[in-house]
Amino acid sequence: MDERAALDSLAGRIPAAGDDCAVVDGSVLTTDMLHESTDFPDGTTRYTAGWRAVGASLSDVAAMGASARAAVAVYAAPELDEEDLNAFVDGARDVCEACGAEYVGGDLDSHDEFTVTTTALGRTDDAVLRSGAEPGEAVCVTGRLGRSGAALRLFATGENDRANELFRFTPRIAASEVIAPHAGAMMDSSDGLARSLHQLAAASDCGFAVDTPLPVADAVGEVATDPAEKRELSVFFGEDFELVFTVPESELDAIREAAPVAITRIGSVVESGVTLDGDPLDDRGYTHG
Amino acid sequence: MDERAALDSLAGRIPAAGDDCAVVDGSVLTTDMLHESTDFPDGTTRYTAGWRAVGASLSDVAAMGASARAAVAVYAAPELDEEDLNAFVDGARDVCEACGAEYVGGDLDSHDEFTVTTTALGRTDDAVLRSGAEPGEAVCVTGRLGRSGAALRLFATGENDRANELFRFTPRIAASEVIAPHAGAMMDSSDGLARSLHQLAAASDCGFAVDTPLPVADAVGEVATDPAEKRELSVFFGEDFELVFTVPESELDAIREAAPVAITRIGSVVESGVTLDGDPLDDRGYTHG
Numbered sequence: 358m359d360e361r362a363a364l365d366s367l368a369g370r371i372p373a374a375g376d377d378c379a380v381v382d383g384s385v386l387t388t389d390m391l392h393e394s395t396d397f398p399d400g401t402t403r404y405t406a407g408w409r410a411v412g413a414s415l416s417d418v419a420a421m422g423a424s425a426r427a428a429v430a431v432y433a434a435p436e437l438d439e440e441d442l443n444a445f446v447d448g449a450r451d452v453c454e455a456c457g458a459e460y461v462g463g464d465l466d467s468h469d470e471f472t473v474t475t476t477a478l479g480r481t482d483d484a485v486l487r488s489g490a491e492p493g494e495a496v497c498v499t500g501r502l503g504r505s506g507a508a509l510r511l512f513a514t515g516e517n518d519r520a521n522e523l524f525r526f527t528p529r530i531a532a533s534e535v536i537a538p539h540a541g542a543m544m545d546s547s548d549g550l551a552r553s554l555h556q557l558a559a560a561s562d563c564g565f566a567v568d569t570p571l572p573v574a575d576a577v578g579e580v581a582t583d584p585a586e587k588r589e590l591s592v593f594f595g596e597d598f599e600l601v602f603t604v605p606e607s608e609l610d611a612i613r614e615a616a617p618v619a620i621t622r623i624g625s626v627v628e629s630g631v632t633l634d635g636d637p638l639d640d641r642g643y644t645h646g
Numbered sequence: 647m648d649e650r651a652a653l654d655s656l657a658g659r660i661p662a663a664g665d666d667c668a669v670v671d672g673s674v675l676t677t678d679m680l681h682e683s684t685d686f687p688d689g690t691t692r693y694t695a696g697w698r699a700v701g702a703s704l705s706d707v708a709a710m711g712a713s714a715r716a717a718v719a720v721y722a723a724p725e726l727d728e729e730d731l732n733a734f735v736d737g738a739r740d741v742c743e744a745c746g747a748e749y750v751g752g753d754l755d756s757h758d759e760f761t762v763t764t765t766a767l768g769r770t771d772d773a774v775l776r777s778g779a780e781p782g783e784a785v786c787v788t789g790r791l792g793r794s795g796a797a798l799r800l801f802a803t804g805e806n807d808r809a810n811e812l813f814r815f816t817p818r819i820a821a822s823e824v825i826a827p828h829a830g831a832m833m834d835s836s837d838g839l840a841r842s843l844h845q846l847a848a849a850s851d852c853g854f855a856v857d858t859p860l861p862v863a864d865a866v867g868e869v870a871t872d873p874a875e876k877r878e879l880s881v882f883f884g885e886d887f888e889l890v891f892t893v894p895e896s897e898l899d900a901i902r903e904a905a906p907v908a909i910t911r912i913g914s915v916v917e918s919g920v921t922l923d924g925d926p927l928d929d930r931g932y933t934h935g
Binding site for chain 2: 358359360362363364366367370371373374375379380381382384386387388389390392426427429430431433436437438439442443446450459460461462463464465466467468469470472474476478
């Protein structure tokens, strides 16, 4: 059974699960495990690892339209090197500070592979689910796609400073505060834009007609010249932690004006089918290890 | 740097950490990672693993005097076997149900060793810290000590049914509700009674004079006959998840009457030093892997 099949099998057994966070009377809660071999390429600093791991959980909080309150992490490594640990905690604290949350510690553990589990807590009285999209709404993304895919290429060629910088994304908590009151459905793009659209479509029982040009990070152009490769990095690779959301067309201008990040309308909610420039968009993306 | 030195090094950097849970405006949050090699002996069922892993986090919530609201878990295994996963989730749900909390899912992951990270969320407006013990108070424990140590011996001899049963402890959420309004200081005995007393003493700047007989689980007598071995299992081994707490002597009867579990007065809070029957009690216990 792969991860997706297992999640499907559990969906009926745990009603509160199945969105970016679980919702429990006004709180939202989310947890993720990341591993060195699959999530932190050679060259990733421990500061970046702390920022990115905790940021991934804060991104799930943003995806629910919630404010971020606190985060904890379990740090497990073959040995507990003080400098590494302090750098990790600095990254974790700084990403929390960037989101108005408090980093409140966690647990330490010995483990053969550097492994991190992060958990974030948020608050909202009106969570935005994946299931609220309505045909006729606009579908939008925050920021630009492809940063993480580009970072991976840069890590592979040893351009580690630039790669670390791209890896330290800003969780869209502040943008979410502006978007959430208007949004029909929302999630983050951690599994890639294509997977996110298919997941929103399945949860909302709708489709999406998306058109190029998409907002693509400049870094994608730096590492890829072939159009197919650019598309792979920006549409399928994922791990970008941007928000993908639907809103009534009439509210788009107000959101764009108030949001602290670029909001791009990439298409419309339709009755069924997920298309890019009229062609079916594959339901595939990054399967997290 | 071992885990204890690393925790000490972090204590100054993360003010909210250092107790059983972090406290964030009315919420308490705790996270722990457990591994097959160090926490789930051969013979532990996946149902027991789910119960015990989530129970350990719920025990931390109880140790703060908080009510338990929700728990999540990351389940990471070499392969995602449906039966194993469902058994784990059943155990996680059942221990939550026993504590009035909701199991709201989490994350799945591939990992070379079966590894679980659990996180629990609780609520209290008046958290009981490790730092509030005052000389003259009584020091008490809930339930009986040594269950987990005895279980380990039984796993080793293949008495798995009885061992699994002992491994599925009841987190003391209901007892905590009765104790918390009266308690000076409280924590759980996950690192053993001796370590817990030393940690409470350090946090409260006090000492403890503890006397035998201590409340010891019947199972300890079944697996150990030598008095030194019995003491090892009940005082030092830990992993029992009972509450260790201090209260004014005058309130002890009322607590005993209302608590849903036996409360044993094991000694008194004193100015300094931790003793058992007048002899210094070693500051050692189970160091979690």
